[in-house]
Amino acid sequence: MAGGALDNNDEEISGINVTPLVDIMLVLLIIFMVTATFIANKAIELKLPEADSAQTQKPDEKTMTFAIDKDGKLWLDDKQVGFDEVGPAIRAERDKKPGVNLAASISADAKTPYEVVVKLIDIVRKNEIIDFAITTDPASTPAPGSEGAAPAPAAP
Secondary structure, three states, X not given: OOOOOOOOOOOOOOOOOOHHHHHHHHHHHHHHHHHHHHHHOOOOOOOOOEEOOOOOOOOOOOEEEEEEOOOOXXXXXXXXXXXXXXXXXXXXXXXXXXXXXXXXXXXEOOOOOHHHHHHHHHHHHHOOOOEEEXXXXXXXXXXXXXXXXXXXXXXX
């Protein structure tokens, strides 16, 4: 027994048992991962329209992300803004990154009125952002007629 009262051995304890430290670190890692999952899911709730031609794209540092919920509320990079604040925000971003061609990624709920989406696109284009993408979800079921047309009958 190391360090026991009945032990007459005068040796010093030269090692530290790291097993409890590892156990604590694993528990903290699990707590962190679970908490991060809940925090990440507190985003703006959008039901994006589906499209057969949807493509996966990674946003980069020159992309401004806009979202419009079903009630027509506008969000810029997870902050709620008004439509009148979009132009100044684009100009401020352009001042931060001179010489970089800014792009916009626009996400709108499937129930968002078309008029609101067009209004945002108009503001973005007036502020000299010509590269923009409309975000969609990949279609879960093929659209009618997208499986391919029936073959034409053979000529006699």
